[in-house]
Amino acid sequence: MNRQLFLLAALGATAALANDTPVFQKNGKPFFVIGVYDYPDYDADSYPNYGTTPTYHPGIAREKDAFALSELASAGINTVRTRMQHLGLNDLTRAEGYGVYYVPFAYNYEPEPYGPGKIDWSHFTEFHVIGSPLDQKIAEIRHADSLLFYEHQDEAAWSREACILPGVNDPRPLDPDGCVIHTQGLLLWPSYEAALSYKDFVRARDPHHLMWANEAVIPENHPRNVGLARKWRLIADMWSQDTYPVYNHNWNTNANTNYPQEPGIPFPLIDQNAIGGALDRMKATYDADGVAPFVPAAPMFFVLEAQGFNECCWDWNGMPGRGRRPEYEELRFQAYSAIIHGSRGIWWWGTDAIGSSSLLWDHIKRLASQLRDLEPALVANAIAAGPGTWSVSAAFSAQVEGTLREVNGRRYLIVANKTNQPLQGVSFQVSNWNKAHAPGGPRVLFESRTGAYTASVPSPGASWTDDFGPWGVHVYTDAPDRRPPSDLDADGKSDPAVYTQSSTANVPSHFTVLRSAVDRKVGFDLGDLTDDLPLSGDFDGDGHTDFAVYTKKVLLPNATTWGGWYAWHSSRDNKDYWDTLGEVGDVPVVGDYDGDGRTDFGVYRAPTSCQTQDDLFIYRASHNGAVTTFSLGAECDDLPVSGDFDGDGHTDFAVFKKRVDLGGGTSWGGWYTWFSSSTLQKYWTDPQGPVGALPVVADYDGDRVADMGTYKTGTCGAPSTFKYVRSTDGQFITASLGECDDEPVVGDFDGDGTDDLALYKRKVLLGNNTPWGGWFTIRPSQQPTQTLYYNLGEVGDVPASPAHFR
Structure with a gap:
């Protein structure tokens, strides 16, 4: 041997x-x-x-x-x-x-x-x-x-x-x-x-x-x-x-x-x-x-x-x-x-x-x-069943088989019913199980459900009971269900991703994702028009990021319109889906507006003029397909943003007004939101950021409540600036990161449950035909003195999960 x-x-x-x-x-x-x-x-x-x-x-x-x-x-x-x-x-x-x-x-x-x-x-x-x-x-x-x-x-x-x-x-x-x-x-x-x-x-x-x-x-x-x-x-x-x-x-x-x-x-x-x-x-x-x-x-x-x-x-x-x-x-x-x-x-x-x-x-x-x-x-190494590791109830030990694996402190128990008969009340006990990450019970992957712990095993152990169909298989884990942005492989870390926009009609555009779980790239085609906008969200509710494109609606010569959404569903059936929500001039604003755990298609329609406030947020609820419209009373120079600002699990309607200098030491700008939990509308003057700053919405303090932030590109040779307010304590944070040709992206790239300050530098060819750029710059939330870089992208690529659309 x-x-x-x-x-x-x-x-x-x-x-x-x-x-x-x-x-x-x-x-x-x-x-x-x-x-x-x-x-x-x-x-x-x-x-x-x-x-x-x-x-x-x-x-x-x-x-x-x-x-x-x-x-x-x-x-x-x-x-x-x-x-x-x-x-x-x-x-x-x-x-x-x-x-x-x-x-x-x-x-x-x-x-x-x-x-x-x-x-x-x-x-x-x-x-x-x-x-x-x-x-x-x-x-x-x-x-x-x-x-x-x-x-x-x-x-x-x-x-x-x-x-x-x-x-x-x-x-x-x-x-x-x-x-x-x-x-x-x-x-x-x-x-x-x-x-x-x-x-x-x-x-x-x-x-x-x-x-x-x-x-x-x-x-x-x-x-x-x-x-x-x-x-x-x-x-x-x-x-x-x-x-x-x-x-x-x-x-x-x-x-x-x-x-x-x-x-x-x-x-x-x-x-x-x-x-x-x-x-x-x-x-x-x-x-x-x-x-x-x-x-x-x-x-x-x-x-x-x-x-x-x-x-x-x-x-x-x-x-x-x-x-x-x-x-x-x-x-x-x-x-x-x-x-x-x-x-x-x-x-x-x-x-x-x-x-x-x-x-x-x-x-x-x-x-x-x-x-x-x-x-x-x-x-990963297989952990053999036995005292001190994991076991199945003796009554079913000959009828089921399984393997326990551990990866970065997260455990995965795969169990299969070896018979053509249903099994009821099969009990499991695992000696080392992180109940803090999975407090209600073991997550059952690929089934959209959570089990229930029995009270007989104290921490760090855990036990639970489950049923199996004929030849049934369950995959249990104590990994936290974090669902950060742009997480293709559902490992709790955002994956750097870029979008190659098609330069020719009827030639597919292309997403490229650097999977953090295995440090390996994967790509797939989606969209085929030169002005498609890349988006991401969990459109099928399986815990994985799905990538999508929004084709801006245009008016055709026969007075009909063309455009809409083209989304890929990651795990449910790996198929693309088309939706026609939106009209000419609308811009995409995705979010979980109905609170069902799935990202909804949504658009924002700006006021028809600067003398009216007839804006509309429009979304299609994923749980029943119903279309809902809402007017926030925004103005013509407002930018739509999305985020769960009150922490109720529903995306709130919000707009951001870029700060402008009115002279005399005064300025105008800020945030206007509608809280879904209380139907309360509120205007926020901070964080405005400096004149010209753009909105960045992320969860920078890890409380699952969206934090309002801005990013201002500095002049070339001077640093750019993030500014955000933490929802946990209202404290304002300012950080310098990036250069004049960087653009902000949102994600939790280190998997700690807190979004990081992140930028993408598009790749360009310099005068001597030398490429420059094509990398992500990450400032981890828990290590603010460290900077991470991920090389990804070619000339013309854009970030697949941008913080905003220019």
Whole structure:
């Protein structure tokens, strides 16, 4: 058994040991693979009414176009396979802008023989030489940051050597051992020696990227299979296996007799526990010396099902039947069970055979977004159950499984029901749980609810009881529910984000976010007009920031208007939403006006003239879709702002009047607000800030009440100035930060529950064509003498969460 740190001579990718389970690393940082084998090859499918129309369209590399990359990235899918011979530098550069990584493969998967248009670089050793097409391709792609690792031949040991016993009435020929002859496997899969040659050549030509191989779960029902996977482990640096409970149940029940048809065996009857068992066996298979206690010598992933039985291949493998697809609850159990048993990455196979508009694809994206949010916990050490850590009530200990992880003092308990029956009254006890951060009960992530503590366990311990549906999974945490601005991954820290405005009509604009939870960029397209305004808020109420654009309304020649809101919902279904709220001349003012925990679309309509006070705030309530209008009595030179100034959980209507010098030592300006809690209107003369200052609304003292502030850009060479009043004690605070070309942004970038003073400097090209700018400057609220910098953005980019619109 090898308990030493697993290190390879790789700058781009290594693996580090974490609680006896190695973790894949990219650029020296832990990386949890959330991957699909393909982007769906077509837009719609005929499931469940298949008919006779072929639905499989192989060879369409949609995973390389911008539309697919944006969808993958926004859903949390960070990795996708692609054919190596068609992967170029332009593809890799494009993927880098979305934070999606490619894993190239170099083998045939469809059962056509080797020939023109096919690729068998892993099969034929004549390619394993310097100067070959394989060598040239490696030289082309090996320095790209979006190259994650290489894939070896899929299921090599299974397809080449495993003894597969025949099924009932199986017509296939048998060898002298009574095993099915691998006619297709011998044709398409490399020999063991050729497989070793491929791995050794690729790793020699690119020592900075690892080799991954996926293997089928080889049955242990024949002496020939004993040790087979262990022998073939040497063809790769890290491994996965695949087993498909729903797919395989149809296969095992119906193979070679009655092929399954929809609906197949219904949910929840099919046993889903094969995945956990396979991972437990993988630990022994991939242990360094094969001696217990078993510790895998390198990262292990798991490949899950993403299609119904035989959808991939019904039109060529002689099996006309197709079975039902896995339900969401089955998919979710499979992924979390794999994680509980030690998987450091999740792949979904079969996504090429489903439609991008299918319910199954939506389920996969929904689940991928959960794994994205949990990534820091998924690469952390697992804390074993037992005295002094955590436990489940004895009555249910054989029916549930779980894992406890801790990240930066926050705990995450993942628990799954291993049965097809509902469970009621399952009790948990955790010895170290931060009730101060989660005072009412454990937060149940992805379910928009909070549990209730029982009184039997004193702090720092905690206990609670919960119910589970068949194959149900709950994820509990004691992490505080802070929801700062621009927090894409819901880790309680604002994420620096910029918006690349489109310079050409019908070419998408683009958000780029530096995820604080993993220190990794992700990007996605949204909006396509040159004057779209970027916005952010939690529009679906899941605790994650959603990004949006507001397209200013314009009057068309036919007297109709065009414009509105285009918002992306982060975790609910990872889809974009359109709303037409607003008219020509309106400006966006988002906030939670109805107090339901979701950001509402809102606009401000200025007075029609400086002689009237007929302004309007207009918002659409997210809880029922009703449109509400409110006039504050503002004047023509007022600027709309939004914030919860009375702390009642509702955004209040407010405007800011820029300070102007009236002469004689007097000035005019201030704030005018309407408190939703008391219907009280109030005028505030402070903090006005200096003449020309702009409003900045943030929670600078952490009491969840918006503080009024201003920012005044200094002359070039002189410092700029923040001024704000704390709602907790009314004290005025003044701080110098920034330069003449900086602009304020709002966020809690250090995650302490208090907004920080923050600026963004747009990137420009100087006279000598040298770039300057493109970074965030942060003054942490609890460390006012420290300044943090985050580099992000290119020429023309603007902050995605601006404090105001110029």
